[in-house]
Amino acid sequence: MHQKKQWIALAISLALAQTAWAQDGDDRFKFSGFGTVGVAHSSEDKADVTPDFQTDRGVGASSGTSAKLDSRIGVQFNAQFTDNFSGVVQAVSEYAVTESYKPEISLAHVKYRFSSKFSARLGRITAPLYMLSEYQRVGYAMPWVRPPQEVYNYLLPMDGIEGVYNISAGDAVIGIQGFYGRIDSEKADVDAMRGIAVTVDKGSSSFRISHIRGQVHYVTDNINTLFNTYRNLPIPALAEMAARLDPREVDGSFSGIGYSYDPGNWFLRTEAIQADYSPSISGRTTSGYASVGFRHGSLTPSLTVAHVDSGGRELPGALDPFGLLNGAVLGNNSSRHSIGAALRWDVHDSIALKVQASHIKNHAGSFGGLGNQQPGFLPGRGYNLLSASVDFVF
Helix, strand or coil, X not given: CHHHHHHHHHHHHHHHHCHHHCCCHHHHEEEEEEEEEEXXXXXXXXCEECCCCCCCCCEECCCCEECCCCCXXXXXXXXXXXXXXXXXXXXXXXXXXXXXXXXXXXXXXXXXXXXXXXXXXXXXXECCCCCCHHHCXXXXXXXXXXXXXXXXXXXXXXXXXXXXXXXXXXXXXXXXXXXXXXXXXXXXXXXXXXXXXXXXXXXXXXXXXXXXXEEEEECCHHHHHHHHHHCCCCCHHHHHHHHHHCCCCXXXXXXXXXXXXXXXXXXXXXXXXXXXXXXCCCEEEEEEEEEEEECECCEEEEEEEEEEEEECCCXXXXXXXXXXXXXXXXXXXXXXXXXXXXXXXXXXXXXXXXXXXXXXXXXXXXCXXXXXXXXXXXXXXXXXXXXXXXXXXX
C-alpha cells in the first residue's frame, strides 16, 4: 500500500511540477468524464453474479435486481504541458473490488513522447491485459452492456512503467508494448508484474497478442484462516498438499490473443486468454468469446458466445478428512459457457441506451465464478441474466 501511494504521488507531483511550462493555458488542460447507470436481474437466487473476481456480492442472492454490477462514474483530468509531455489523473466510483462506491484513483501517470515512434508512461496505468483494457470501464465505448465476463474479469490498475514502440510496415502499424510494475488491490496483489504485448493494425483489422508474468498474492481472511490451519496440521501429507494449493504466493502467468474486424457497418471481435496460477486453488483458467454485431443507423444489435474452462488443481479427496480444503478447490471451479444478445441505441452523440439478455450454464460441478453462495445453491445449474444501461460521456 505504501508503494502504491508513492507511485501515485510521484505521477501527480511530476505533473503538477510542470504546470509552469503550459502556454495558452486553457487549451492545454481538459476535464472529461464517463458513466454508466445500469441495472441487472439474475434468475439465480442462491448466489451472486459479481462485477469483479474479488467481489462477493452483486446481483442474485443478495438482491434479485441491482445496480451494483455495472453502474459507475468516472472523471478525468488531462494536461498537455508541452508537445511531448502530458499527464492524466482519473478517479472512478464503482462497486467493484472494494464492494463500495468509494472513489478510487484508477489512473495517475505522466507520458513522454521521445519520438514519433516511441513513448513511455510512468505511474498508475491500466493493467494491459486485454484488447479493450484502456476502455474497459467506459461502457459508451462498447456495444454490450458489459464486456464478456468470462474473459473480462479483472478491473485492476498497475503502478509502474510502460513503453510503446510503433513500427510502420507497409499499410500496417505494429505496436510493441513492454511494461513492468505491480498491482496492489483489496484482495489480490501482483509483484514484479512484467510483460510484452504486440499489436498489429491494418485497415479494418486489429490483432493483439500478449504474455505477462508475476508473483500473485490472493489473500482474504478466510484464506488466511484456512491455509494457516492446514499448513500447521500434524499430518505431513495434508500439510504438504495445503502448501501446494496455497494462493498467497504463486508465480503466475497471463496470456492473451485477440482479433477484431470493423469495417464500419458491422464488427467481429474475439479474444482468448489463459490465466495460470496452478497448482494453487486459483488454478488455470482458459476462456474466450466471439461477438458479432451490425450497425443499422443508430441501432447496433450483437450476439456473443463465451466459454470458461477451469482446472489445474489437485483435489485432496480422502486425504482431507475435514473437507474444508476440498471445498475450497471445488468452489474455485468456474467452468461455464454463455450466449447473449445485446442491443445498443445511440440516442445522442454522447448517450447510448443498451439492453442485454444472457443465458449462462455452469458446467457439471462448477460454481461458475458466482459469489455469496447460499444454502441450497446447486453447482452446475444454469440461469438467466437481464441487463439494461444508460452509458454517457462528457
